Amino acid sequence: MTDGVLVLAATPIGDVADASPAMVAALVEADVIAAEDTRRLRDLLRRLGVETSARVVSYFDGNEASRVGVLMDALRSGERVVVATDAGMPAVSDPGFRIVQAAIEEGIRVTAVPGPSAVLTALAISGLPTDRFCFEGFVSRKPGERRRALAALAREPRTMVFFEAPHRLADFLVDARDALGEERPAAVCRELTKTYEEVVRGGLGELAQWATGEVRGEITVVVAGASGPAVSxxxxxxxxxxxxxxxxxxxxxxxxxxxxxxxxxxxxxxxxxxxxxxxx
The missing domain is CATH 1.10.10 (Arc Repressor Mutant, subunit A)
Structure with missing residues (x-):
């Protein structure tokens, strides 16, 4: 087995004070940092007050497939490669999955530096059941596909967590209301851990009406699962x-x-x- 190591480093989802010493050490000690946005990474390092001698390469949705070969070459040569996305854990609705798969196939060690997660943070503060949940990420931006995806979740008994872009939030909530019912409890969590953090709770119908105004920032939506006996x-x-x-x-x-x-x-x-x- 090669001595190369792939590290998935969870970065703060808002408040830089949430950065763990382990995450800082991972960035400082890396040989290569695959960054979703190289400018944001350098800004994060600046705010942390640290420097790194690592080679920084861009690694985002548009070039993820083509970058795997470069990163695998570094791992095969024994280098420590750290993947850092803009916020949260790499490979969770962010780049990372392809390089993890490739490393595992060649027997290269894959590890992670745990840290802040918008999924768990929103779930915990939503006030909805947390004993069982599922993460649905971003549903399709195409209206028809989005409606079908939500309709398929109508009888899902677990609490559901979604990511959504602010400019599509109103449409998402309208479709969720129509598919799941206007009284289905939900919470819209905006700008988690940031200065203007906001959590709006209510039925999907109420939230759909609220979202007709301007909503900005990073959005995580938590929706209660279905209750009661299933109806065919x-x-x-x-x-x-x-x-x-x-x-x-x-x-x-x-x-x-x-x-x-x-x-x-x-x-x-x-x-x-x-x-x-x-x-x-």
Whole structure:
């Protein structure tokens, strides 16, 4: 086995005071630092008051695949390569996964310097259940794919954690409201550990309305899992059709049944329409 070591170094998600001595030592002692943004890395070193003699190379989503070969050459030659993203743990919705895979395949040691995590920080302060949770990261920016992804999570019983860009937050919350129900408890965590940290808690409907204003900063959204017995799509369609036969309008019936069952409103509406056409 080569003496090279790959180190994933978690960097502060906001407050530089959260930087651990181990993280500082990792940056100082590195032979190579693969940085998501080389300017931010140098600014972090400046704020920490430390210097490093490491070779600093850029390593971001756009060049991650092409950089793996360069970093693997350094590891094979016995160098200590540290991966540092802009904030938080590398490979968690950030570059890092490809070089980890490549290093493991060649038997090179992979280790990590633990540190701040937006996922766990938001989960802990959300006020939602923490015993079981899942991390969904960034859902698709394409509306149709985003709605389908959220609809697939309608019956997920675990607390869910998402990342979202501020300019897409309002659309995300509207789609989450439609898929999971407007009363589903959630928390929008903004600028965690920074000067203007803010946590807004409420039902998805309430949060969707709040987000219509300007929202800035790094966003983590925590959403409660589904509760109560699962309702199949077929049962939900049957309930909608029964309500319509009793004189209720289709869209309000779909909205109420979808919210109660934890199903996607749009998907239930289309299924109900199809069932009505088949019955004629």
């Amino acid at each position: 799509a077929a049962d939900a369609v049957a309930e909608v059709l029964a309500r319509v036969e009793e004189g209720e309008r289709l869209k309000p019936a779909v909205a109420e049944v979808a919210a109660a069952a934890g199903l996607g409103k749009n998907e239930l509406y289309e299924a109900a329409l199809a069932a009505r056409r088949e019955s004629r």
